[in-house]
Amino acid sequence: MSEDRDAFVPKTLATRQADSERRMGLEQYIGAVLRQRRVAQDLTLANVAELAGLSRGMVSKIENGQVATSLESLERLTTALGLTLSQLFRDYDSPEGGAQLVKAGEGxxxxxxxxxxxxxxxxxxxxxxxxxxxxxxxxxxxxxxxxxxxxxxxxxxxxxxxxxxxxxxxxxxxxxxxxxxxxxxxxxxxxxxxxxxxxxxxxxxxxxxxxx
Known part of the structure; x- marks a missing residue:
């Protein structure tokens, strides 16, 4: 019984660590998408913060992946930027393309x-x-x-x-x-x-x- 318990502990710790790394990756992904969308619309942090009803500092932290964002805050930000939540997460966790392009005359x-x-x-x-x-x-x-x-x-x-x-x-x-x-x-x-x-x-x- 003790052997089973000992075998279970490292698996649990490994799972928690993987979940933590995944959350960190998700936050960085969300921040990058929101920042790209804001820049593409020529909006400042202050503009987005005002539209979303959030502080400028909070918007900055979200864009830099420094905080875990609540669903309510995400909805405010995506609405301010003209995004839906499904569009926000569309490319998350998708496999990399690995495509190869050979331009004309470069074969x-x-x-x-x-x-x-x-x-x-x-x-x-x-x-x-x-x-x-x-x-x-x-x-x-x-x-x-x-x-x-x-x-x-x-x-x-x-x-x-x-x-x-x-x-x-x-x-x-x-x-x-x-x-x-x-x-x-x-x-x-x-x-x-x-x-x-x-x-x-x-x-x-x-x-x-x-x-x-």
């Missing part, structure tokens, strides 16, 4: 096996994790005389033609692709450009890899 240029002049690959997203899920490339070709290699690798591949016309081989079949066409295939089957019909050619190539 990393890479060299693929067998490629030569007039055939460039720009990688449009860079893998940050251990597992590779997909690879998106912007591929440009402008040399009709170039001899192209045959590719064969894991995953499914999706091509979307942006410009030009190309004959593209997949296995024993040759397909003519032009602007606006979408082409999906098993990348384990040998594939690659057969003939450049109308240059310049640009297309998106996205390889999706299966989970291990």
């Amino acid at each position: 990393m240029e890479v060299v693929r096996r067998g490629t030569r002049r007039g055939h460039t690959y720009h990688l449009l997203a860079y893998h940050r994790g251990q597992q590779r899920n997909f690879e998106p490339f912007l591929i440009s070709m402008d040399d009709e005389s170039e001899a192209f290699p045959t590719f064969q690798h894991d995953g499914m591949q999706f091509l979307y033609m942006l410009e030009g016309r190309i004959e593209y081989r997949h296995g024993k079949q040759v397909y003519t692709l032009e602007a606006g066409d979408a082409f999906t295939f098993d990348a384990q089957v040998p594939h690659g450009p057969e003939r450049l019909v109308e240059v310049p050619i640009r297309f998106l190539a996205v390889t999706v890899f299966q989970d291990d």
Whole structure:
């Protein structure tokens, strides 16, 4: 029985500490949202304090996350700033996006096996994790005389033609692709450009890899 009691105490303390940290984070979040809203409306602390019926010092402490705010005070502040309580808490505790933006012309240029002049690959997203899920490339070709290699690798591949016309081989079949066409295939089957019909050619190539 004493062992159970001893095991229970640290869990309770840890829970209280986590609750305290969470409250601190919530207060800072509330303060940041209210401050951003006030500044966006070009209002001073004194303006908001007067509209909300609170002291200037209290509004300042709330914005800086220094006090635990009552629901009544929050309602006064949100009303003064034209917010609802649901809007105030909309982004609280939501996961971070972790999005990746590659601006036009900033894709990393890479060299693929067998490629030569007039055939460039720009990688449009860079893998940050251990597992590779997909690879998106912007591929440009402008040399009709170039001899192209045959590719064969894991995953499914999706091509979307942006410009030009190309004959593209997949296995024993040759397909003519032009602007606006979408082409999906098993990348384990040998594939690659057969003939450049109308240059310049640009297309998106996205390889999706299966989970291990």
